[in-house]
Amino acid sequence: MSLGPTTTTSSLALFKTHNKTIAVKPPLLLGFFARHRTYRTHNVGFWNVYRAPRHLSCRELTCLSSSGTVEVDGGQRRQRHRHKGAATLPFWQQQSLNYGRYAYQDVSSSEDSDRELGSSRKEACGSTLDNIDEWRWKLTMLLRNENEQEVVSREKKDRRDFDQLSALAARMGLYCRQYSKVVVFSKAPLPNYRSDLDTKRPQREVIIPYGLQSEVDYHLRAHHSRKSSSREGLSDNLLSRSSSRDSIVSDERFNEQQEPSGRRSVAMEKILRQKSLNMLDQQQKWQESPEGQKMLELRKSLPAYKEREALLKVISENQVVVVSGETGCGKTTQLPQYILESEIEAAHGAFCNIICTQPRRISAMSVSERVAAERGEALGESVGYKVRLEGMKGRDTRLLFCTTGILLRRLLVDRTLKGVTHVIVDEIHERGMNEDFLLIVLKELLPRRPELRLILMSATLNAELFSSFFGGAPTMHIPGFTYPVRALFLENILEITGYRLTQYNQIDDYGQEKSWKMQKQAQSVGKRKSQIASSVEDALEAADFRDYNPKTRESLSVWNPDSIGFNLIECVLCHIIRKERPGAILVFMTGWDDINSLKDQLQSHPLLGDPSRVLLLACHGSMPSNEQKLIFDKPEDGVRKIVLATNMAETSITINDVVFVVDCGKAKETSYDALNNTPCLLPSWISKAAARQRRGRAGRVQPGECYHLYPRCVYDAFSDYQLPELLRTPLQSLCLQIKSLRLGSISEFLSKALQPPEPLSVQNAVEYLKIIGALDEDENLTSLGHNLSMLPVEPKLGKMLILGAIFNCLDPVMTVVAGLSSRDPFLMPFDKKDLAESAKAQFSAREYSDHLALVRAYEGWKEAEREQSGYEYCWRNFLSAQTLKAIDSLRKQFFYLLKDTGLVDRDRESCNTWSHDEHLIRAIICAGLFPGLCSVMNKERSIVLKTMEDGQVLLYSNSVNAGVPKIPYPWLVFNEKVKVNSVFLRDSTAVSDSVLLLFGGSITRGGLDGHLKMLGGYLEFFMKPALAETYIYLKKELDELIQMKLLDPKLDIQSHPELLSALRLLVSGDQCEGKFVFGRQIPTPKKAKKEIPPVVKGSNNGSGGNNSKNHLQTLLARAGHESPTYKTKQLKNNQFRSTVIFNGLDFAGSPCSSKKLAEKDAASQALLWLQGENHSSSSNVDHMSMLLKKTSKKKSQNRKSFQDAKWG
Known part of the structure; x- marks a missing residue:
């Protein structure tokens, strides 16, 4: 039956079937085609003509449709049917039912389809604008067909055509994107780039010198001989080690602490009881001492002290408690102490073991120091801390402050947290990835440890979210006391200071570009809106600034949301120093680069750079501990302290003498585009909760002021809370931890999170771990993955360290990994960039490697350090x-x-x-x-x-x-x-x-x-x-x-x-x-083709007839060479592959159904090469006359190939 549309109306489509014309209503077309499944497509204008292919069997038609491609106007309509091999492909090439990812099709399927349907590309097509109704119908059919995912059109379209089709697709709920000359319509979001539609994907012709290959082959032959002689012993050894590896991966008791014996348990209990009495005596002595009394009075002044008994009561009665408290209420320093003190008072001090997690290193260290001081002890006694690769902890430590990652690493070797009585997770409102992950692990641990107490602490009032996650856990709120803080927004700042904004004075100088480039940047302002500017565009347009003077309104009209505002910050700081009362100033910046660049600019200012009047400090998580501690020191009289900090100063640390806060309104954070598998590091607007936290830092000791460097209307447009890190970062390290903790399926485990990540993000992470060898195809942890899980670095850096150790080049590799884990040591001053x-x-020494340049720079520095000339x-x-x-x-x-x-x-x-x-x-x-x-x-x-x-x-x-x-x-x-x-x-x-x-x-x-x-x-x-x-x-x-x-x-x-x-x-x-x-075509193997003996071109009438083996032997004999030898191997699919060897050369044939046919096919490959007709040769060369020369019998016998047939 041949089908084709003859005319169309708004309600009917007419189709010819031989001598009949059938009128079909559009809604019935899909069912009509469903009843006539054997069809293929050709193009007439923008309509598809469906004709029954007479020469194809039903089986062949099924093969064509199984590839998931149907040509549409010279393009393809991709179906949801995935190719058999799709599961083995890298994650960025797989067709996802939810995300429209592309799967590389089997070559035979896609090329067969192209040959059958290629004539459609030759048909002339009308203008898109003239055929918009036909396109509407095509997209409607795409929406109605559940088996089809997208339509690919390769017809030429101008910009106007694409805009109209894109708008049509958007109205119909479809996604549309243009890739070079190809337009794709899809039911799922489309990535920015499609490698399958790129005609210039990397195809590389590899050439190495013949002498080099011969030398390599010589060593490999020797290696193979050595290996063959000891293969039996080696196999037994590997088998035994594989068994031990399996036990490492699957043994549920791996590295868990063992229960002590009964006699040992009794003795240990006596020791702990005596230690508990000693701790009680020591605590009472401290509390009765003058210093202790003074410290106790200071602690009682904190709002948390009023809730002490209520907190202890609810913790004793419930396994999980959620505590919220405003910044400065004392929850971080006091609540862990209350628990420890109550246990000591009950003579159980030596039996309790409290772990309090902090999201940052500086928080864990500073809080532990403060708590130890309040208890009158040296750090490392009953109170200690542990951060990555650093810590202060003794045998008698009962309260440990640590980063979240440290607790997760403990769970690797102690899955039940044996001996731990209380776990306190602080700053959960920040929604860090490790914190969210830890909550899932602890939630599953609690039923197995009913005596364990879990306390969650948040600085914001979103405690209900965490309470519901733990089945309605009770919540408590500690009201904090802060002095009133006056909030000044950009319009107020401009009025007070008289500062005027222009396009040029908003360009932040990072010392990376010349001045003419900065002017060019200023001239481009407004031509292309960034994401950060677009997000507040509506708020700015709706804002009403009529109450402000004309100069302020003019400044607001040219305000650049993308700018941090270095010059404006400089103006605000000068205003505070000259006209406001004493008090430290805390400036919130987006990241280390901003802090360093602003610090350089301020130090060159006559007032702000005067050390007799200003103490300028920086605070960032990657700074050494001793430098971070400087921000807590009080300056000399008459000196104003200014601290430049990131968002870590919002809640993790408290600088008590801060009176003024300058808030840029942004934070640099990584977002993850799972569809394009690309992280994006861009400054983004903070949330309202974060803005309130920053403002609250100004009211700790006296009434304060907060200078928000953005209009109030922009603040009103902020989201209430920040997006959890689990939803905006790659998940490779987290997925590796899940497998190392033996928590089951990664996707199933992460689905239990407070807010589960996007499935494609999880899929990308899992496939990445498979590619680097950390997971096998069944998502099990490999031996490499087990070793990677023990290293506190990214998986890729951990793999580099492991291979550096294996191949005995450890020092330079450690330098590379340490450099990639730190900041760039190469400085680029503005005036000396060249x-x-x-x-x-x-x-670099022309080695074209940033990493080797780092190694040389470090080694030179170490040599200079030995000579006392490092600086x-x-x-x-x-x-x-x-x-x-x-x-x-x-x-x-x-x-x-x-x-x-x-x-x-x-x-x-x-x-x-x-x-x-x-x-x-x-x-x-x-x-x-x-x-x-x-x-x-x-x-x-x-x-x-x-x-x-x-x-x-x-x-x-x-x-x-x-x-x-x-x-x-x-x-x-x-x-x-x-x-x-x-x-x-x-x-x-x-x-x-x-x-x-x-x-x-x-x-x-x-x-x-x-x-x-x-x-x-x-x-x-x-x-x-x-x-x-x-x-x-x-x-x-x-x-x-x-x-x-x-x-x-x-x-x-x-x-x-x-x-x-x-x-x-x-x-x-x-x-x-x-x-x-580019564009090299791979010959397509025929499917279900009956195998026939290989025939060499032009040899049908030769001495060998259609037997290529005879023909090859005749040619060699005429050239004076020995007969060729054949090596044949039976493959796993019961086929055979043969290799023919002669004159020091070897040629492999294709898999065949019998040994005889395999040998003939190998001989055919050799003959094609000799005649200069082999497809792998870049040009036709007469190898017959060049290479068929007499060589010694010794060389012919020594030549070894590396075909699978020989190394099986």
């Missing part, structure tokens, strides 16, 4: 001495952590045998940062970088690779990408094809000999078949060696010298002689 860039380029070295090379010291400290801590894993022994020298090998270091950097990868295309005047998820990207200007005219490497691996306006890559290292193939992700065979694929087919490599087999074999052996080392840390990898020699030769000898090729 000199600073030159200094950093010298450290001079930093000054000369534009380096931050503070950051280099932080890196040095982290390196030491990483070394001890690796010692705990067993991968590192005490002999530091043995861990650095290959630390001089920069090629190997580059390879380990690649292994850690993969799949953070982009291709490098050198153009005449530019370099084009492209990633899999984002398409074209840019490098940050401070990268050593950003200022070079050409990068002689095909790939860059990078630490992170951040979307500001465009997507920028940070901290990159150039790598070769060999490094990527051996140290990147898993590689699979493509459709041709010598065709390899990575990342589910996004990356394709073409090379000689023998070289491809070398990569596959070496990669397999390398992965096996790493696995053996992880299972047995005492294994000496030097016991595999040939393998390591081959590895180092290949990664150091690859000169990147290959090239990128």
Whole structure:
């Protein structure tokens, strides 16, 4: 039956069926086509003509439709049916039913569809504007068909056409996006870039010198011989270790504390009772002392003291209690003390064990110091603290303040928190990712520990949310006492100070750009609104400023919401110092860069930079502890203290002498775009709750003032509370913790959260962990994943550390990881930017690596430190001495952590045998940062970088690779990408094809000999078949060696010298002689095709007839060579693959149903190559005359290939 629309009306569609015309109402068309399922599409204008394909069987039609693609006006309509192999693809290539992700189709399916339906592309089409009704009908059909997900149109459309179609799709509830010349309509949101629609995806032709490959093959043959001789013993050893690994992953009792024996328990109880009596006696003596009495009176003045008995009563009667209290009420310092004091008074002090978590290091340290002082003790006695890689805790510590991450790490080895009596989770209102995760874990732990008490503390009044999460837990509120604070918004500030805003004086100087660039930035204000400006646009338009003077209204009309307002802050600070009463000033900034830049600007001011009048301090979470403590000290008389801080000063710390607060209204936080798999680091508006917290900091000791640097109408537009971190950050580290704690399915566990994250975010994180080898395909923790879970760094950095330890180049790798965990040590002063860039380029030494530049800078600094000239070295090379010291400290801590894993022994020298090998270091950097990868295309005047998820990207200007005219490497691996306006890559290292193939992700065979694929087919490599087999074999052996080392840390990898020699030769000898090729078509294997013996072109009438084996043997005999030999292996699918070997060469055939056919196919491949007709050759070459020469019998016998048939 042939179907096609002949005419249309508003209510009928006429279709011809042979000699009949059928009128069908549009709503019935879907059912009409459903009854006639065997159809294919062609294009007539913008209508689809459905014709029965006479030459295709029903089975073939089913195969075509199973690919999930149906051509529509030269495009495709993608269905929800996923390809069989989709589950094995990387997460960013999979078709998601909820998010419209694309899945790479099997080559045969998609190309078969294109051949059958390709004629539709040749049909002429009318204008989109003239056929809008037809498009409306197509999109209606898409909405009604549950099996279809999207429509892809490849027809040429101008901007006006696209705008109209996009508006139509939006009205119909569909998503529409244009990718180059392709337009996609989808039921689900569409990403910014679709690699499947990019005709220039990376396809790389790999070439290495023949001599290098021969040398590598020589070492691999020796390795294979050594391995074969001891294979039986090695297999037994691996089997036993695998069993031990399984027990590590699945044993529920792993590392949990054991119950003491009965006799030991009685003795321990006596000791604890005596300690309890000693603690009671010590506490009474302190409370009766004059100092204790004075401290007690001070504590009684806090609002929390009035609720002391009520708090203790509700905690004793309930397993979970939620306590809210305003900033300054004393809940953080007093409530843990009340619990400890009551336990000591009951003679149970030695039996109690209180853990109080804080979201930040500085909070845990400062609060513990304060509580210890209030108890008249030295820190580390009954009160202590523990933060990452630092702590003060004794055997008798009963109240421990720690970061949330420390408690989570304890849960790794003590799943029931044995011995812990109280857990206090402070600052839960901040909704940090670790805090939300901890709440889920504790909620599941409570039924198993009925005696455990959980207290949740919040600085805001949203306690009901947490109460309901724990089944209606009781809540208590501690009313705080603060002095009144006058709130001044931007319009009030302009009136009071007389300051005037212009486009130019709102450009914040970060010392990164020249003045002419700043002017250009100012001129662009208003041309393109950012997200932060768009979010308050409506509020500004509706605002009424008629009550203010004309100059103020003029200033407000040019106010730039994107600006922090350095100059305005300077004006406000001068106003406070000159005209307001004494008191410290707290300035809230967005991040470290803002703090440093503003501090530099203020220090150059004649008043604000005068140390006799102003004490200027900074407060940030990454600062050393001793520097953070300076903010709590009181300045000398007549000196005004100004503290520049981030949002950590909202609730985590309290500076008692603050009277004035300057609030920029923004906080720099990471948001995560799961659809594009890209984190975005942008300043965003704070919430109303955060603004109130900042304002409240000014009323601790006397009435205060808060200067909000934004209009009141903008404040009114703020959200009530901040979005939880769990919903706006990547989840890789969290997912790894879930598996290390053996909490079951990751997605199921996270679905129990207060506000569960987006499913696609979870899927992206899980697939990432699978790609780096931390999880297997069944989402089980691997041996690598187990080791990663024990390191308090990101999984990619942990993997880098582990491989650095395994391959004995630990020191430089620790430097890289410590540098990526800290701030950039390379400084870029505004007036010496060119000199600073030159200094950093010298450290790079044309190695095209930010990471190797960091290693050289650090090593130079260490040498200068030994000569007592470290600061001079930093000054000369534009380096931050503070950051280099932080890196040095982290390196030491990483070394001890690796010692705990067993991968590192005490002999530091043995861990650095290959630390001089920069090629190997580059390879380990690649292994850690993969799949953070982009291709490098050198153009005449530019370099084009492209990633899999984002398409074209840019490098940050401070990268050593950003200022070079050409990068002689095909790939860059990078630490992170951040979307500001465009997507920028940070901290990159150039790598070769060999490094990527051996140290990147898993590689699979493509459709041709010598065709390899990575990342589910996004990356394709073409090379000689023998070289491809070398990569596959070496990669397999390398992965096996790493696995053996992880299972047995005492294994000496030097016991595999040939393998390591081959590895180092290949990664150091690859000169990147290959090239990128685009649009290379892969021949499509026919489905369900009856196998016939392979026939060599032009040989039907030859001596061999259609037997390629005979034909090949005849040619070799005429050239004076020995007969070829065949090696055949039976594959897992019961097919056979054969390799023919002659004259030092080997050729592999395709899988066949019998051994005989496999040998013939291998001979066919050899004949095609000899005749210059092999598809893998870049040009037709007469190999017959060039390479069929007599060689010694010894060379022919020694030549070994690396086909699967030989290494099985």
